[in-house]
Amino acid sequence: MPRFYQNKYPEVDQLVMVQVQSIEDMGAYVKLLEYDNIEGMILLSELSRRRIRSVQKLIRVGRNEVVVVMRVDPDKGYIDLSKRRVSAEEVVKCEEQYEKGKAVDSILTQVAKKRGVSPESLYEKIAWPLHKQYGHSYEAFKASISEPEAIFGPLTLDADTLSDLRQAIARRLTPKPVKVRADIEVKCFSYNGIDAIKRALSAGEALSTEEIPIKVRLVAPPLYVMSTTSTDKTGAIELMEKAVEVIGESIGKEKGDMTIKMKPKVVSETEDAELKALMEQFEAANMDVAGDDDSDEDDE
Missing domain, CATH: 3.30.70.1130 (EIF_2_alpha)
Known part of the structure; x- marks a missing residue:
C-alpha cells in the first residue's frame, strides 16, 4: 500500500492505523498502513492503562489497531506509538479516516493499472493536492460526482486519465439504493x-x-x-x-x-x-x- 498522505512520516499526536507484525519483550512491532508500511513500535508500557496480565489479550499479530504517535525520529527511522492514550471516540474517527484512505487508494490503484503508471505518480498529481484543498481527497472525489469541472479542472490531467478516474469514482462512490x-x-x-x-x-x-x-x-x-x-x-x-x-x-x-x-x-x-x-x-x-x-x- 503506498503512502496515503504527502508527508513521509506522521506527526506527533496524530492518530494512525497500524497492523501488528510481531510481539517482543519491549513491545509490539507494527507497520503503519497509511504510510507505505513503514515500521513503528508500541512500547509495552503504552499498550494499556491497566496492569498487563496477558499481552495476547491486548494485542494480536495480524490485527489492525488505532494508535497515537508519541515520537518520530526520521534519521533513525524510529516511530514510537501508544495504544493506551487513544479514546474510543478517536478509534472511530481514525477508522473512518482509514476507510476513506482505502477507498481513494483502491480508485487510484485501479486507474494506475489501466493507464500503466505507478499509483505514487497519481497520488502526487491527484490525491495529495486535493487532500490539501478539501481536507481529504475522498471528500473531493465524492463532490466530483456532481461537480467534475470544479474539482478536477485545476489539476490539468490528460483526457484519458480523467475519464478513467471519473469512471472508477462513479463505480466506487456513487451511493447504492x-x-x-x-x-x-x-x-x-x-x-x-x-x-x-x-x-x-x-x-x-x-x-x-x-x-x-x-x-x-x-x-x-x-x-x-x-x-x-x-x-x-x-x-x-x-x-x-x-x-x-x-x-x-x-x-x-x-x-x-x-x-x-x-x-x-x-x-x-x-x-x-x-x-x-x-x-x-x-x-x-x-x-x-x-x-x-x-x-x-x-x-x-
Whole structure:
C-alpha cells in the first residue's frame, strides 16, 4: 500500500492505523498502513492503562489497531506509538479516516493499472493536492460526482486519465439504493373502520418525497407493509419512522389501533423475496380482506 498522505512520516499526536507484525519483550512491532508500511513500535508500557496480565489479550499479530504517535525520529527511522492514550471516540474517527484512505487508494490503484503508471505518480498529481484543498481527497472525489469541472479542472490531467478516474469514482462512490421496510398492523372496528384505515395509511404515504417515495401495501388483514427505496439510507429510515408515527396518530383519533411488527430498517433481497412470496400466497388463496379496495362492496 503506498503512502496515503504527502508527508513521509506522521506527526506527533496524530492518530494512525497500524497492523501488528510481531510481539517482543519491549513491545509490539507494527507497520503503519497509511504510510507505505513503514515500521513503528508500541512500547509495552503504552499498550494499556491497566496492569498487563496477558499481552495476547491486548494485542494480536495480524490485527489492525488505532494508535497515537508519541515520537518520530526520521534519521533513525524510529516511530514510537501508544495504544493506551487513544479514546474510543478517536478509534472511530481514525477508522473512518482509514476507510476513506482505502477507498481513494483502491480508485487510484485501479486507474494506475489501466493507464500503466505507478499509483505514487497519481497520488502526487491527484490525491495529495486535493487532500490539501478539501481536507481529504475522498471528500473531493465524492463532490466530483456532481461537480467534475470544479474539482478536477485545476489539476490539468490528460483526457484519458480523467475519464478513467471519473469512471472508477462513479463505480466506487456513487451511493447504492437501499430498501427500507416497516411492518405494521392497523385495526379499526368503528362503523367507518375501513375508511379510517385508508385515511391513516394515506397520511403516511403523503410524507413521500421525490427522493424517498413511501408505499403501503396490504399483506393480509390487519398486516400492512410500508417500503421505500432510496440512496439516502438515514433519511429513508427517519422519514419512514415519521410516517409510522403519523399512521398511528391518525388511526388513534378514529378509535383504531396500530401495532409495529417491524420497525423501519434496511432489508436484504432475501427478506424482500420472502415477503413477495408471502403476498403471492395470500393472493393465490383469493382471500376477501377488510381494508382492501374490493371490500367496499361488502359494506353495502
